[in-house]
Amino acid sequence: RPRSLSGIQATSDSLHLGNYIGALQQFVEQQETHDAFFFIANLHAITVDQDPAQLRERTLRTAAQFIGAGLDPQRSTLFVQSHIPAHTQLGWILECTTGLGEAQRMTQFKDKSTRNEHVSLGLLTYPALMAADILLYQADVVPVGEDQRQHLELTRNLAERFNHRYGDTFTVPEPHILKSTAKVYDLQDPTAKMSKSAQTPAGLIEILDDEKSITKKIKSAVTDAGTEVTFDPEGKPGVSNLLTIHSALSGRSIEDIVAEFEGRMYGHLKVALAEVVVETLRPLRERTLELLDDPAELTRVLDAGADTAGAIAERTIADVYDRVGFLTR
Ligand code: AQP
DSSP states (O other), rough: EEEEEEEEOOSSOOHHHHHIIIHHHHHHHHHHHHOOOOOOHHHHHTTTTTOOHHHHHHHHHHHHHHHHTOOTTTEEEEEEEGGGGGGHHHHHHHHHHSSSHHHHHHHHHHHHHHHHHSSSSHHHHHHHHHHHHHTTTOOSEEOGGGGGGHHHHHHHHHHHHHHHHHHOOOOOEEEEETTTTTTOBSSSSSSSSSOOTOOGGGGGOOOOOOOHHHHHHEEEEEOSSSSSSOEEEEEEEEEEHHHHHHHHHHHOHHHHHHHHHTOOOEEEHHHHHHHHHHHHHHHHHHHHHHHHHHHHHHHHHHHHHHHHHHHHHHHHHHHHHHTOOOOOO
């Protein structure tokens, strides 16, 4: 089986619908067909300031949402990034493999460094650590949203550069970015990515939101001029985003949904979509809250995941250290 690996940062109490559709839903699918590894990226989280108690709590909450969304610890290896020291060890080596200009060209760095007042060095070196996350496990595919495409491209370049310099060491990974669901947009600003650093919480659906607030946010989503429900991301970004979300969650094709709403108003689509989102997220929320009642069990799952992941990561880092010329002891 090809190996699939991806991670999500522990930077919010709840993941949002973009994380779910762009990433988590793909993880759940891939655990059926791949040798699956998914982790909570707490090292990446501290590239911006985090409160320690909150980071601890959010790490467990993110793990609970992984399992609540359908990841099965029997079929996927679920772990916490900081439990495996090899991520930082390989991260350093890949920082030394990355050009400064190359890192500065990353659009996420450019966005976040202009948005944040304090810019840490970690924000710049973030993609080298991300490359380490992936290359340590010799991952074949990495399911992510569109915003991570450039980082994946850098990961591939770093793997090739290292292999060329030191001999075949790393599998060069392929991104798994589904065209249809790679970018979920903000409900209040359908030209911007749905993101936890959104201008207003009204544009962001958290997957642990209650049903009333989900329905309210969808009903007040910004739509476009005109009345006809058509899929036209350029001309009608608001309605198209609603159709994309519907299709991703209901599993129906966009054409099928458009046909259902022919001759009807945007409001009808919103009512139907609210129901689809609520029905999808209800069991997920219930399972997540149950899991959070038993943190000891979650910790046990993550410890077992770290044992499995650690064994693979240690093999890779030992090989890398040797190739780079570090003495063994
Ligand atoms: N809007 C989105 N549509 C599709 N996929 C998305 N992802 C994030 N937003 C969308 C994907 O979710 C995964 C986890 O990403 P992350 O841990 O990097 O989370 P994030 O980028 O911190 O989430 P935000 O909300 O986008 O954060 P900010 O506001 O800090 O930039 C990734 O696979 C990502 O592609």
